[in-house]
Amino acid sequence: MAILDLDNHSSAPPCHSHAPPAAEQQQQQQQHLHQDHQFEADTEEEEERLLLLKGVRHLCERRTILKLPARYVLPPSDRPAPRDQTPRTTGSLLPVIDLARLRAPAERAAALADLDAACRDCGFFQVVGHGLDGGGGGGMLDVARRFFDLPFHERARYMSPDIRAPVRYGTSFNQLNDGVLCWRDFLKLVCDSDLDAVVPTWPDQPIDLREVVSAYARSCRRLFRELMEAALEALGISPGAAGEVLAGCDAGSQMLMVNCFPACPEPDLTLGMPPHSDYGFLTVLLQDQVNGLEVRHADRWLLVEPLPGALVVNVGDHFEMYSNGRYKSVLHRVRVNSARSRISVASLHSLPPERVIGPAPELVDDEKNPRRYMDTDFATFLEYLSSAEGKHKSFLQTRRLITR
Numbered sequence: 001m002a003i004l005d006l007d008n009h010s011s012a013p014p015c016h017s018h019a020p021p022a023a024e025q026q027q028q029q030q031q032h033l034h035q036d037h038q039f040e041a042d043t044e045e046e047e048e049r050l051l052l053l054k055g056v057r058h059l060c061e062r063r064t065i066l067k068l069p070a071r072y073v074l075p076p077s078d079r080p081a082p083r084d085q086t087p088r089t090t091g092s093l094l095p096v097i098d099l100a101r102l103r104a105p106a107e108r109a110a111a112l113a114d115l116d117a118a119c120r121d122c123g124f125f126q127v128v129g130h131g132l133d134g135g136g137g138g139g140m141l142d143v144a145r146r147f148f149d150l151p152f153h154e155r156a157r158y159m160s161p162d163i164r165a166p167v168r169y170g171t172s173f174n175q176l177n178d179g180v181l182c183w184r185d186f187l188k189l190v191c192d193s194d195l196d197a198v199v200p201t202w203p204d205q206p207i208d209l210r211e212v213v214s215a216y217a218r219s220c221r222r223l224f225r226e227l228m229e230a231a232l233e234a235l236g237i238s239p240g241a242a243g244e245v246l247a248g249c250d251a252g253s254q255m256l257m258v259n260c261f262p263a264c265p266e267p268d269l270t271l272g273m274p275p276h277s278d279y280g281f282l283t284v285l286l287q288d289q290v291n292g293l294e295v296r297h298a299d300r301w302l303l304v305e306p307l308p309g310a311l312v313v314n315v316g317d318h319f320e321m322y323s324n325g326r327y328k329s330v331l332h333r334v335r336v337n338s339a340r341s342r343i344s345v346a347s348l349h350s351l352p353p354e355r356v357i358g359p360a361p362e363l364v365d366d367e368k369n370p371r372r373y374m375d376t377d378f379a380t381f382l383e384y385l386s387s388a389e390g391k392h393k394s395f396l397q398t399r400r401l402i403t404r
């Protein structure tokens, strides 16, 4: 869940609804670096620590790294298995959902059954026929790559110690809790149903970033809406109740996590992202052709082979709770490699942050389907993130009433 900082994943757009007006936010962002002297060090040790806080890209730009710094080295039990021993998702392991079939009246029932099976068995699927601009987000990946290629001082304008900042450049997973750092830098962009209000606070370099990313965010929101409508139908939710959830989706939260995983000198000792599940209803993931995403399935890690033009979609914690456990929010992680840098963009979607989420009443009955989860809200999630429990990266576990 992308639990991470509120950033990462995790989630529901942090406190977006309480964000200060755009100009004020921009001013605040620019003040962060100058104000708090967060990068000034008195000792060599401190200098080293601060260097790592500036992110993996900066580290690789400043030094030739032949050996992984100790802060990134995972204990042996948490390391990824060597690549040649990791099973890959080919064929039916990661189901492919064709939106064209969902849209064709004669094929919809069969496509809904496939979607239902994917959400129950795997929690992950790939979507083709989505019609997103650029054949699946090519423009988005390109502008993301150019953003991470900017000189550090440009990226650093968006660094902030405030994990709730709606625009934030950062590194690792959850800087608050990570004992071992992750080999990842990210740009978090909280989106809103009123996107026009937030776009002026986003980075102004590269010059086309705001235009390309906002178009991509809108496409993801439409795709999320369409998939939710289909999944609610597949679950058998009545039109009235489904309509209420869909209205919540329209006004709901969206967060883009733009991830960069630079090439890593010792990739088998670390991870780009540790095992986590996502906080919202659905996540739409765009990745370049460099693999790295691994999904937990049948007690092993499967490496997801990118399918050209496809988007990867996964069920998040909220959907598992809402479906009373029928749909699965599955652990996933990202491994890195020594040859190529990888870019991915996760779009995390949920209902508005103030909404309480719990099992749909029509999916609960005392005999066969007892309620499996407590109700939850965003405030509870924030508490979890800052607690010791937040180290385990599975908020969902803390909401379970029945563990089976």
Ligand SMILES: O=C(O)CCC(=O)C(=O)O
Binding pocket: 001, 002, 008, 009, 010, 257, 259, 273, 278, 285, 287, 292, 293, 332, 333, 334, 343, 344, 345, 346
């Ligand atoms: O990069 C990926 O493949 C996954 C990213 C992810 O899990 C996240 O941003 O939450």
